[in-house]
Amino acid sequence: MMLKGIELFYLLRPVWAVLLALVLGSALIALGGVNPLAAYKELFGGAFFDYYGFANTLVKMSPILLAGLAVVIPLRAGLFNIGAEGQIYMGGLLAAMAALYLPEIPAAIHIPVVIIAGAIGGGLWGFIPGYLKAYHGINEVIVTILMNYVGINLVSYFAGGPMMQEGAPYPYSEEIAEYLWLPWIMGGTDAHAGILFGLGLALIAWLTIRFTTVGFALDTVGKNQTAGRYAGINVKRQILVSMFVAGAFAGLAGTFEVIGLKFRLYHLFSPGYGYDGIVVAFLAGLNPILVPLSAFFLSGLKAGAHIMQRATGLESTVIDAIQGLVIIFVAASLAFRFNQSQWKRILDRRKSMERQLAEQNAGAKSGSD
Amino acid sequence: MELLFDPAQLSDFLGTTLRLSIPIIFAAVGGVISERSGVFNISLEGCILGGAFGAAVGAFLFGSPFGGLALALLCAGLAGVTLAVLGVSLGINQIVAGIAINILMLGLTAFLARLIFGGEATTMTLPGFYPIAIPGLSAIPVVGSVLFNQDLLVYLMYLMVPAVWWVMYRTPWGLNVRAIGDYPRAADTAGVNVQAVRYCAVIASCMMAGLGGAYIVLSQVFVFTEHMSAGKGFIALAALILGRWNPIGALLAALLFGFFDALQLRLQFNSPEVPYQIFSMLPYLVSILALVLLAGKVRPPAAIGTKFERGAK
Numbered sequence: 001m002m003l004k005g006i007e008l009f010y011l012l013r014p015v016w017a018v019l020l021a022l023v024l025g026s027a028l029i030a031l032g033g034v035n036p037l038a039a040y041k042e043l044f045g046g047a048f049f050d051y052y053g054f055a056n057t058l059v060k061m062s063p064i065l066l067a068g069l070a071v072v073i074p075l076r077a078g079l080f081n082i083g084a085e086g087q088i089y090m091g092g093l094l095a096a097m098a099a100l101y102l103p104e105i106p107a108a109i110h111i112p113v114v115i116i117a118g119a120i121g122g123g124l125w126g127f128i129p130g131y132l133k134a135y136h137g138i139n140e141v142i143v144t145i146l147m148n149y150v151g152i153n154l155v156s157y158f159a160g161g162p163m164m165q166e167g168a169p170y171p172y173s174e175e176i177a178e179y180l181w182l183p184w185i186m187g188g189t190d191a192h193a194g195i196l197f198g199l200g201l202a203l204i205a206w207l208t209i210r211f212t213t214v215g216f217a218l219d220t221v222g223k224n225q226t227a228g229r230y231a232g233i234n235v236k237r238q239i240l241v242s243m244f245v246a247g248a249f250a251g252l253a254g255t256f257e258v259i260g261l262k263f264r265l266y267h268l269f270s271p272g273y274g275y276d277g278i279v280v281a282f283l284a285g286l287n288p289i290l291v292p293l294s295a296f297f298l299s300g301l302k303a304g305a306h307i308m309q310r311a312t313g314l315e316s317t318v319i320d321a322i323q324g325l326v327i328i329f330v331a332a333s334l335a336f337r338f339n340q341s342q343w344k345r346i347l348d349r350r351k352s353m354e355r356q357l358a359e360q361n362a363g364a365k366s367g368s369d
Numbered sequence: 370m371e372l373l374f375d376p377a378q379l380s381d382f383l384g385t386t387l388r389l390s391i392p393i394i395f396a397a398v399g400g401v402i403s404e405r406s407g408v409f410n411i412s413l414e415g416c417i418l419g420g421a422f423g424a425a426v427g428a429f430l431f432g433s434p435f436g437g438l439a440l441a442l443l444c445a446g447l448a449g450v451t452l453a454v455l456g457v458s459l460g461i462n463q464i465v466a467g468i469a470i471n472i473l474m475l476g477l478t479a480f481l482a483r484l485i486f487g488g489e490a491t492t493m494t495l496p497g498f499y500p501i502a503i504p505g506l507s508a509i510p511v512v513g514s515v516l517f518n519q520d521l522l523v524y525l526m527y528l529m530v531p532a533v534w535w536v537m538y539r540t541p542w543g544l545n546v547r548a549i550g551d552y553p554r555a556a557d558t559a560g561v562n563v564q565a566v567r568y569c570a571v572i573a574s575c576m577m578a579g580l581g582g583a584y585i586v587l588s589q590v591f592v593f594t595e596h597m598s599a600g601k602g603f604i605a606l607a608a609l610i611l612g613r614w615n616p617i618g619a620l621l622a623a624l625l626f627g628f629f630d631a632l633q634l635r636l637q638f639n640s641p642e643v644p645y646q647i648f649s650m651l652p653y654l655v656s657i658l659a660l661v662l663l664a665g666k667v668r669p670p671a672a673i674g675t676k677f678e679r680g681a682k
Binding site: 142267 | 411451455459460461462464465466468469470472473474475476477479480481483484595600603604606607610643644646647649650653654656657660661664665
């Protein structure tokens with residue numbers, strides 16, 4: 001019973017990490033001259049208990065959830081995809097191109113084409129570092145990061161050059177046709193259906209990893225490549241496929257920003273959602289079914305930050321600092337694994353000690369009588 | 370083409386190359402120390418940013434670039450301590466730890482900078498270092514003014530790179546670092562304190578990257594802006610691989626990336642009608658290309674990324 005409790009305590013590590021980050025964050029807030037409780041009340045109240053605030057949380061959750069999945073999937077195979085940011089941009093770019101430049105086709109075909117184009121755009125941006133890793137052994141961390149900068153600059157180039165709307169004050173493209181827009185899910189707000197795609201894909205990713213041989217192969221490669229190879233798993237293909245799929249998920253995040261929220265290709269349209277995906281992935285313990293939960297929390301922090309800034313005057317960047325603390329503590333908590341035999345030993349020792357104490361006490365009592 | 374024949378223009382171009390290379394050189398040579406001891410230092414980017422932030426705050430508070438330098442070393446050093454605790458003591462995956470530090474530095478510096486500088490963050494000019502011409506040497510045509518009419522941090526870099534090389538290859542401590550990076554168990558058996566050496570290597574590495582950040586603030590722009598490291602730490606990682614985990618190699622590779630950065634600036638300048646971003650991506654593309662061309666031809670330290678535990682099998 002006690003053992004189960006301790007195991008649960010270990011399982012909830014990310015929760016403790018978040019609480020610790022929020023406590024330390026309150027010191028930062030106090031440093032900013034604001035009462036931390038008042039700030040958190042505005043933050044969480046605005047993010048989760050206000051109609052428009054909640055809608056805003058969902059708006060941010062759409063890309064962050066997908067970016068989180070884009071980090072989780074390759075990481076199951078032991079690959080660090082730090083390139084979700086660039087993949088988001090490339091997805092947005094190809095989706096915008098498909099939306100703006102294809103000849104007239106019926107909406108029922110055009111919409112899926114746009115979405116697939118976005119997925120392929122991001123997918124290719126993930127496939128390249130995957131290929132370089134699988135066939136040339138090049139560190140995927142460095143390549144994915146460097147490709148972020150290439151992707152972001154490419155979008156800025158297109159949005160400010162060939163695709164720029166004439167006379168626009170800063171780089172953005174023409175507006176895409178209204179029949180391509182994603183439906184809204186909360187009246188009077190910006191919350192769009194992208195989040196539903198994200199939730200569906202999280203479920204599919206979880207089912208795949210949990211119940212199929214594909215998922216098993218992915219995890220085996222992540223745990224021990226050599227064992228995987230001996231078990232007949234094509235390790236290279238696992239790397240290629242997981243990186244392509246991850247890129248495609250991030251590409252969809254970019255696609256939904258374009259066809260669900262902005263309706264144009266803007267330069268710098270993602271404020272680092274790809275990096276938020278890393279935080280989300282670790283907060284979810286690399287479990288796809290928990291990604292929506294951690295993405296919901298993080299999006300809430302971000303959406304609430306501006307409400308908090310308006311109400312208390314505290315810089316909303318404090319949330320970026322708290323987010324940094326969250327990932328540091330989650331990372332540190334990874335070091336503390338639940339060791340059943342060790343805890344059992346400790347508990348057994350305690351029990352025997354208590355028994356001895358009880359016996360001695362009983363003996364002392366009978367002696368004094 | 371005229372670039373090559375006009376001494377003034379050539380000198381200007383070489384100066385830009387050096388200027389853009391210096392943060393990368395500091396970070397890449399620092400990274401060599403950490404990685405040779407067997408610890409991935411993905412947090413170089415965060416250390417540059419931390420150094421830049423510390424430099425700005427120090428220069429602002431003390432009114433002197435030396436105060437900035439001190440605080441830059443402190444901030445980057447703290448990032449190094451964090452990486453060492455997470456990656457060396459706790460044995461967390463060093464890449465995870467490095468990424469976490471980068472994200473922390475990004476958020477923390479953005480918030481604290483707004484807190485400290487308020488709204489005037491981007492308009493104020495901080496005290497900084499100014500060029501000191503070395504008599505005689507700076508009069509050499511073309512390269513003289515490029516190399517020997519520089520500020521203190523550049524001269525520090527001239528001394529640091531050979532010093533790091535000397536420490537790594539000519540001193541017992543350097544031998545320990547290299548041995549630990551390849552085969553920590555053997556070093557441990559020989560009586561070397563593996564954890565202590567790794568701590569020193571990681572912290573030194575981060576402080577050097579911090580100097581790179583300090584250079585950007587104190588010698589180039591005299592102001593702190595959010596995320597001003599802009600990926601230089603990751604280019605430095607590519608440079609240290611291209612330089613084969615050797616300080617001199619890392620220096621040359623960093624200069625190569627600086628050269629392409631200077632080149633893209635010139636291209637921007639010469640063709641204002643083209644959106645500049647198409648040129649901005651050049652240093653990143655060159656870094657990727659360099660990694661691809663070098664793939665399979667370089668060998669990282671054998672024990673890199675692994676946790677060392679005494680007595681563990």
